[in-house]
Amino acid sequence: MRTVLLTGFEPFNQETINPAWETVRALDGWSEDGFRVVARQLPCVFGAANQAMAQALAELEPAVVIAVGQAGGRCDLSVERIAINIDDAPIMDNRQQQLVDQAIVADGPAAYFATLPIKAIVQALRAAGLPASVSQTAGTFVCNHVFYGLMHAAASRTDAMRGGFIHIPYLPQQAAAHPGAASMSLADMVEGLRIAVRTTLATGADLRMQGGATQ
Numbered sequence: 490m491r492t493v494l495l496t497g498f499e500p501f502n503q504e505t506i507n508p509a510w511e512t513v514r515a516l517d518g519w520s521e522d523g524f525r526v527v528a529r530q531l532p533c534v535f536g537a538a539n540q541a542m543a544q545a546l547a548e549l550e551p552a553v554v555i556a557v558g559q560a561g562g563r564c565d566l567s568v569e570r571i572a573i574n575i576d577d578a579p580i581m582d583n584r585q586q587q588l589v590d591q592a593i594v595a596d597g598p599a600a601y602f603a604t605l606p607i608k609a610i611v612q613a614l615r616a617a618g619l620p621a622s623v624s625q626t627a628g629t630f631v632c633n634h635v636f637y638g639l640m641h642a643a644a645s646r647t648d649a650m651r652g653g654f655i656h657i658p659y660l661p662q663q664a665a666a667h668p669g670a671a672s673m674s675l676a677d678m679v680e681g682l683r684i685a686v687r688t689t690l691a692t693g694a695d696l697r698m699q700g701g702a703t704q
Contacts, residue, residue: 560657576634655685
């Protein structure tokens with residue numbers, strides 16, 4: 490049976506909840522059609538987050554990894570295309586680190602592309618009535634740090650593990666404290682991840698979408 494690893498972060502930046510962790514942990518233990526899901530929480534800490542990811546990869550040897558993170562300013566499920574080799578934190582992480590212009594992997598490639606079928610995922614999400622888009626930037630905080638670390642680890646593996654990152658909006662209770670911020674229900678975000686997992690496992694080559702359909 491194939492293992493799908495979903496990761497979400499602990500709360501950060503004075504929030505008491507993180508929608509990424511709430512969403513992925515709701516799917517811990519879900520199984521169907523020859524796969525099972527394992528959810529793991531990552532610290533919102535430079536360095537430690539990638540160490541926790543590496544430990545999970547070594548333990549579980551997953552076929553698919555989808556890391557999930559909070560993007561409070563976004564209004565949809567943002568499927569990330571690219572991770573860049575830079576830490577440049579706009580705020581402190583949970584260990585009061587605020588890295589500036591530091592490489593994630595010394596002498597590593599400038600960037601990695603996700604190996605998830607990102608456009609097929611977006612199309613499937615939209616077909617289910619969920620707002621979604623392909624995102625061209627995962628930022629430069631711990632989300633991008635983990636995304637890059639995941640793809641760097643995948644590049645050195647001999648198996649065909651697929652990986653990527655999805656940003657999700659605030660939960661409604663968070664948006665209430667951030668006037669004007671968009672939000673999405675936990676139920677919709679959980680369903681969105683179900684769709685992302687199923688689509689990834691059912692899709693080989695990604696779709697070609699035209700006319701700005703992924704934006």
